[in-house]
Amino acid sequence: xxxxxxxxxxxxxxxxxxxxxxxxxxxxxxxxxxxxxxxxxxxxxxxxxxxxxxxxxxxxxxxxxxxxxxxxxxxxxxxxxxxxxxxxxxxxxxxxxxxxxxxxxxxxxxxxxxxxxxxxxxxxxxxxxxxxxxxxxxxxxxxxxxxxxxxxxxxxxxxxxxxxxxxxxxxxxxxxxxxxxxxxxxxxxxxxxxxxxxxxxxxxxxxxxxxxxxxxxxxxxxxxxxxxxxxxxxxxxxxxxxxxxxxxxxxxxxxxxxxxxxxxxxxxxxxxxxxxxxxxx
Amino acid sequence: xxxxxxxxxxxxxxxxxxxxxxxxxxxxxxxxxxxxxxxxxxxxxxxxxxxxxxxxxxxxxxxxxxxxxxxxxxxxxxxxxxxxxxxxxxxxxxxxxxxxxxxxxxxxxxxxxxxxxxxxxxxxxxxxxxxxxxxxxxxxxxxxxxxxxxxxxxxxxxxxxxxxxxxxxxxxxxxxxxxxxxxxxxxxxxxxxxxxxxxxxxxxxxxxxxxxxxxxxxxxxxxxxxxxxxxxxxxxxxxxxxxxxxxx
Numbered sequence: 191x192x193x194x195x196x197x198x199x200x201x202x203x204x205x206x207x208x209x210x211x212x213x214x215x216x217x218x219x220x221x222x223x224x225x226x227x228x229x230x231x232x233x234x235x236x237x238x239x240x241x242x243x244x245x246x247x248x249x250x251x252x253x254x255x256x257x258x259x260x261x262x263x264x265x266x267x268x269x270x271x272x273x274x275x276x277x278x279x280x281x282x283x284x285x286x287x288x289x290x291x292x293x294x295x296x297x298x299x300x301x302x303x304x305x306x307x308x309x310x311x312x313x314x315x316x317x318x319x320x321x322x323x324x325x326x327x328x329x330x331x332x333x334x335x336x337x338x339x340x341x342x343x344x345x346x347x348x349x350x351x352x353x354x355x356x357x358x359x360x361x362x363x364x365x366x367x368x369x370x371x372x373x374x375x376x377x378x379x380x381x382x383x384x385x386x387x388x389x390x391x392x393x394x395x396x397x398x399x400x401x402x403x404x405x406x407x408x409x410x411x412x413x414x415x416x417x418x419x420x421x422x423x424x425x426x427x428x429x430x431x432x433x434x435x436x437x438x439x440x441x442x443x444x445x446x447x448x449x450x451x452x453x454x455x456x457x458x459x460x461x462x463x464x465x466x467x468x469x470x471x
Numbered sequence: 472x473x474x475x476x477x478x479x480x481x482x483x484x485x486x487x488x489x490x491x492x493x494x495x496x497x498x499x500x501x502x503x504x505x506x507x508x509x510x511x512x513x514x515x516x517x518x519x520x521x522x523x524x525x526x527x528x529x530x531x532x533x534x535x536x537x538x539x540x541x542x543x544x545x546x547x548x549x550x551x552x553x554x555x556x557x558x559x560x561x562x563x564x565x566x567x568x569x570x571x572x573x574x575x576x577x578x579x580x581x582x583x584x585x586x587x588x589x590x591x592x593x594x595x596x597x598x599x600x601x602x603x604x605x606x607x608x609x610x611x612x613x614x615x616x617x618x619x620x621x622x623x624x625x626x627x628x629x630x631x632x633x634x635x636x637x638x639x640x641x642x643x644x645x646x647x648x649x650x651x652x653x654x655x656x657x658x659x660x661x662x663x664x665x666x667x668x669x670x671x672x673x674x675x676x677x678x679x680x681x682x683x684x685x686x687x688x689x690x691x692x693x694x695x696x697x698x699x700x701x702x703x704x705x706x707x708x709x710x711x712x713x714x715x716x717x718x719x
Contacts, residue, residue, distance in 0.1 A: 283528065352563050356625075359521060360576035360632055361553030370579070375566060 222444050229442025238408050243428050244435050248443055253410055254323075254418030255392055255450070258402065261327025261414070262334060262391045267384055269331075270338030274380075277339070278346040279368055298336035303396035305333045310400040324414045326402025333397050334387035341383020345376040378465035385458040389451045395422040405431075421447040474499045474636060474666045475520065476537045482515055485529035489515040493534075493692045495685060502658060502667040504681030504698065506674055506713070512690040513670045517638050520668065521555040522548055538636075553580065556634035560641040562621030564613035564628075569605050572613045572624055576632035591631050599627035600657050619650025626657055636666040644672060655680050674714050678702050686710045 233247055240246030281287040309329030319325045349372050357367040395403075403423035411418040425443045428435045475497040482490040490512040497503050505513045518524045519536060522543060536543050543551050553576075565572050573592045574582075582588060592609065596602040601623040605616070613624055622642060629637055639658065643651040658667060658680055671677050677684050678698060685695035686707075694707045705711045712718055 352559070352561075353565060355523065355526075356559070356563050356565060356628075357575070357579075358526070359523060359552055359557040359559075360579060360628070361549045362576070362579040363549055366579050370575070371565060 219448070222441055222448055225437060226441030226443075226445030229436070229438030230445065234439075234442055235446070239406065239424075243406060243424075243432050244439070248421070248424060248446065250407055250410055251419040251421045251424040251443070252446065254402075254404075254420040255422075255447075257323050257411065257414075257418060258326050258330055258398065258420055259388050259392050261323060262330035263384065263388055265328055265331035266335050266338055266387065270335050270384075271342050271380060274339045274342030274346060275368060275373075278343045279364070279372065294336050294339050298340065301396075302333060302394050303399075305329055306397040306400050308332070309397060314401055320415065321400070321402055321404075321417050322415045323402055323411055323418050326398045326418070326420075327414075329397045329401045330391040330394065333394065334391050337387040337390065338380075338383055341386070342376070342380045345379025345383065346372060348379060349375045378461050382458045382462050385454050385461070389454040389458075392454070393422055393447065393451050395426055398423055421450070472499070472540075473497060474538065476535075476540070477519075478535045478537075480516075480519065480534035480536060481532060482512075482519065482524065483529070483531045484527060488690055490519075490690045495692060495695055497666060497668060498683070499666050500662055500664070501682040502662050502669055502680050504677035504684045505668065505670045505687060506672075506677045506684060507687035508713070508718070509672070510689070511687040513687045514640055515690075516687065517557075517640055517668060517670045520636070520638055521552050521557050523552075523557070553632050554634055555636045555638060556629035556632065557638040557640065558622070558625050558629055558642045560644050562618055562625055562645065564616070564621050564624055567613060568610045569613050569616070569624060570609040573628050573631045576628060580632060592627075595627040595630040596624075598630055598657070598661065599623040600653055601627060617650075619646050619653060622646060622650065622654060623657065626654070626661075630661075630665075634665065636668065637661060639667065639669040639671075641670055641672055643676065651676070674716075686713060688713070 235247060235252065236249050237247030238250055239248065277287065277291065281290075306329065309325055309332070313319045313325035313328050314321055317325075319328075353371050353375070354367050357371050358364070362370070398420050402418055402420070404417040404419050405427060407417060407419050421443065425440065425447060428443065429440050473496040477496070478494050480490060480493040481488070493512075493516060505516065507513045515524060519532070520538075520543075524530050524532075538546075538551070538554070565575060567575065570588075570592055573595055574588045577588060577591055582591070593602060593606075596605065601620060604620060605611075605624075608615075613621065616624060622645075626637075626642075643654055646654065655676065658669065661667060662682075669677070669681065681698040683695065684698045684701040686693045686701065686705075686709075688709055694701065694705060694710045696706075701710065702714060705714065
């Protein structure tokens with residue numbers, strides 16, 4: 191076989207593989223939009239579920255998901271960012287540091303249902319927060335911590351070392367350098383990682399299953415110690431636990447959840463794009 | 472009195488012996504040029520003077536470096552770096568405006584008054600021969616400047632914290648001859664008020680601007696003396712071979 195021919199064959203295979211990725215993504219989005227769009231209305235978005243969730247809207251689930259996602263980020267962003275700063279700027283490269291980094295990588299690989307079980311044992315039972323927004327947010331927060339730490343570390347380490355040297359050579363301390371030079375240039379990357387974490391937290395079912403999610407709750411939660419409904423769990427419930435739910439309600443719920451997650455990812459993409467255009471080194 | 476007095480200085484990075492038994496004195500208000508091939512330890516020596524080496528992994532040292540008769544290793548690290556400024560090999564503006572680049576150092580040392588910062592900026596940009604070229608666009612990003620302008624901006628930024636010593640680490644390696652001439656002009660003017668140590672790969676540059684010249688080879692100080700003497704009557708054969716271009 192001559193080189194031109196083999197080049198052509200390789201090209202076709204690579205292209206096919208790439209196209210193969212687009213097909214399922216496109217199909218999922220198309221089907222959900224096609225089946226879900228008829229169910230979307232102002233009433234659907236703003237009303238509570240009625241008639242055993244076979245009618246009415248999904249407002250409490252939307253609000254619940256927003257609460258959970260905000261709670262998770264309030265908890266996970268500062269801790270994740272601080273530990274990322276410590277690991278990339280201060281920690282010496284020794285055995286302990288390597289163990290910590292390894293632990294973070296492994297934390298990202300833990301199945302989400304295990305986080306759910308862990309949240310149940312620690313927050314619900316041990317700290318006696320009960321099944322509540324607090325427990326659920328903390329569980330989701332722990333789940334997205336590795337994501338935030340990894341993204342923040344990458345963002346911090348992408349700031350050129352020479353900038354730090356310049357700052358030190360002018361007599362600035364390490365912390366001054368981090369605050370004035372490293373962090374401002376790393377923030378877009380940190381934000382991107384955080385938003386991707388938010389999307390992940392919004393979509394997971396297993397971690398909230400035991401820690402917060404209510405099967406059916408016609409009123410909105412009044413404090414962080416209340417249970418709440420949440421979109422992914424609600425979708426699970428009306429798809430498998432309640433018979434005879436109209437298809438457009440199920441797909442409508444899926445569409446709302448998908449839109450929320452994709453919208454967050456879109457924001458992350460926009461931030462990254464803007465930053466890349468502005469980047470000067 | 473000598474500004475720096477270095478005695479039996481040894482530096483290692485992990486197992487690599489980067490500098491061995493260097494002893495020399497650096498006088499105030501002079502330019503000391505340090506020449507030598509790459510990996511001769513000249514940059515390591517330079518970065519010792521403002522304590523940048525110790526941030527590298529595996530750094531170890533022995534011997535003594537005294538500035539104004541005080542051991543720099545026992546002084547406050549940030550204070551030493553304020554007194555001993557550095558201009559790096561490549562122009563390294565911070566991702567800030569021209570003004571903020573110059574004002575960065577003073578701000579870190581607590582200067583808040585806008586008027587004072589403007590004074591410092593104008594004064595140091597003039598000393599670096601850059602003021603006339605940038606005075607109308609101080610708020611523009613420093614990355615908009617040409618390479619030679621950026622390097623002079625870096626000089627101004629270094630001067631802004633009022634150092635006593637300025638270290639130049641091959642400051643012209645990325646510049647064209649005209650920009651190089653401007654940087655050299657700035658250096659010659661600066662030695663009236665500052666002590667200057669210049670590491671350079673360009674032997675001719677050492678001859679042009681150095682009052683004294685030191686030749687490093689494989690981590691050893693081979694010879695040091697008046698520039699005139701080093702270039703006309705070097706004592707060591709290796710120095711002669713290097714400056715006449717036989718190796719390096």
